[in-house]
Amino acid sequence: MSRVTICKVNPAEPTSVSFLQEVESIFDRIKQRAFELFEKRGGTVGNDMDDWLNAERQIVFAPPSELVEKEGSLEVRVAAPGFAADQLKVSVLPESIVVEGSAEEKQEQKDGKIHFCELSHRDLLRRFILPGRIDPEQVYASLQNGILKIVARKAAAVTPVQVQTEKAPKQQTATA
Numbered sequence: 001m002s003r004v005t006i007c008k009v010n011p012a013e014p015t016s017v018s019f020l021q022e023v024e025s026i027f028d029r030i031k032q033r034a035f036e037l038f039e040k041r042g043g044t045v046g047n048d049m050d051d052w053l054n055a056e057r058q059i060v061f062a063p064p065s066e067l068v069e070k071e072g073s074l075e076v077r078v079a080a081p082g083f084a085a086d087q088l089k090v091s092v093l094p095e096s097i098v099v100e101g102s103a104e105e106k107q108e109q110k111d112g113k114i115h116f117c118e119l120s121h122r123d124l125l126r127r128f129i130l131p132g133r134i135d136p137e138q139v140y141a142s143l144q145n146g147i148l149k150i151v152a153r154k155a156a157a158v159t160p161v162q163v164q165t166e167k168a169p170k171q172q173t174a175t176a
Contacts, residue, residue, distance in 0.1 A: 002085035004141035004148060009093045019091065023098055026125060030055045060125040061101075067128055074152045076128055081146035083124065088143065090150055092136045097128045097150060 009019060033055035034048070041047065056062045063079040076097060080088060083101045091098040101124030130152075138153035 001142045001144040004085050004088050004090055004143055004150075006139050006141055007089060007091045008136045008139075009091050009098075011093070023125075023127065026060065027127065030059050033058060061122055062126050063124060065126055065128070067130075069131060072154055074130055074132070074134060074154065076148075076150040076152075078126060078148040078150070079146065080124065080143065080148045082122070083143070083146075083148075085143045088124070088141075088148060090139070090141045090148075092134065092139045092152065094133045094136060094155060095130055097130065097134075097139075097152065099126045099128075099148065099150075100124065 007019075011017065011020060030052070034051040037051040037054055038048070041051070053062075065076065065078045068075045068077075076099075078099055080099075080101060083103050087103045088099065088101045091100070101122070103122045103124075133155040134152040135155045139150065140152075141148060141150045143149075
């Protein structure tokens with residue numbers, strides 16, 4: 001099992017702002033492509049998720065994944081075959097997790113004519129909007145057998161403060 005680097009994203013830091021803008025730019029391209037697919041289908045309502053997933057597949061490698069909520073934690077599993085731990089980056093915010101990967105395979109020239117090669121460069125990108133807040137300081141990631149496993153502790157629940165007020169004494173009305 002290999003440890004994967006976790007980057008805690010603070011939206012107030014300039015480097016984080018740059019990262020967030022880059023990710024948003026990619027998702028804007030996906031959104032635009034999904035809309036194009038929607039229009040190409042004649043604008044019929046009901047297949048928006050299919051349009052989004054098709055657009056995502058056309059722009060980036062969005063691997064099969066799962067998000068499981070457990071008591072006190074959220075667990076994300078991402079299929080990342082062919083990626084090494086040092087080729088993956090997990091960025092965390094209280095409301096989301098972003099997985100990025102970049103792998104480049106160097107192919108030796110073999111005897112024979114290559115008709116096509118899909119093994120050269122792969123970019124992976126997946127963003128998970130979480131069903132609840134997490135503690136970015138309590139996130140761990142590991143890669144084993146081509147599966148990236150991210151475990152994030154849920155943020156402590158904020159308990160609303162009950163404010164008690166004194167009841168005003170009832171006023172009695174005088175009857176004449």
